[in-house]
Amino acid sequence: LVSRENHPDRSTVTVRGVPIGPDTVTLIAGPCAVETTQQTLEAALMAKAAGATLLRGGAFKPRTSPYAFQGLGEAGLRILADVRERTGLPIVTEVVDAHDVALVASYADMLQVGTRNAQNFALLQAVGAAGKPVMLKRGMTATIEEWLMAAEYVAQRGNLDIVLCERGIRTYEPATRNTLDISAVPVVQRLSHLPVIVDPSHSGGRRDLVLPLTRAAVAVGADGVIIDVHPHPEQALCDGPQALVDGDLDRLAAIMRDFPPLV
């Protein structure tokens, strides 16, 4: 279903009127985690100023440590809905458990499945049946074949509104949090008709790498990027060191402007 064999034209996925696909480079930005209304609103306004047309923000956070901030849950979803109302930005947010899909889908415009759940087949089937566009991150140890098969689980439930997100993979190299597999973008675009975006924040894991990796992503032809921004990253409850700050936004906007889509 997701292969280009029977579907030669590349697809565009529309999220509440915002296209992600071959004719555009979509910027999705926002806080890694929803912490407060004020923080989410400030981050959303930063995102919008940089040209973002979709707001990201996690209310359910899949943290490596059980002692780390796990997200605000439904209270976080309510904040996202409020900020959508105030900024006009549709929201992309993660669902980590099949039991929460209906709840998250009742607020979200796009459901995100993260790297840790990329082969949670029950979750993939549940999001496939939820009637909302899905962003499927690549599993941190998944081959491209495994990633596409995960997308197939979503598609099999009748939902072809799937955007694939390369977010770095585990390699032997510890200098970055994950190794961004930039070649996955054109490889997957040739194998699948689905849009492919890149997450430069979770791949590099460091603020100073986010703009260079964004440049690489758009240069190689990604259909979009998803980027963490935070008004006060030193106080962030999740992934502050990778969040862009106000001073980075002009350069982010310039990168997005200067690289037209590679058709």
Ligand code: PEP
């Ligand atoms: C995220 O985008 O909030 C996230 C946790 O990303 P990943 O699943 O790629 O680690």
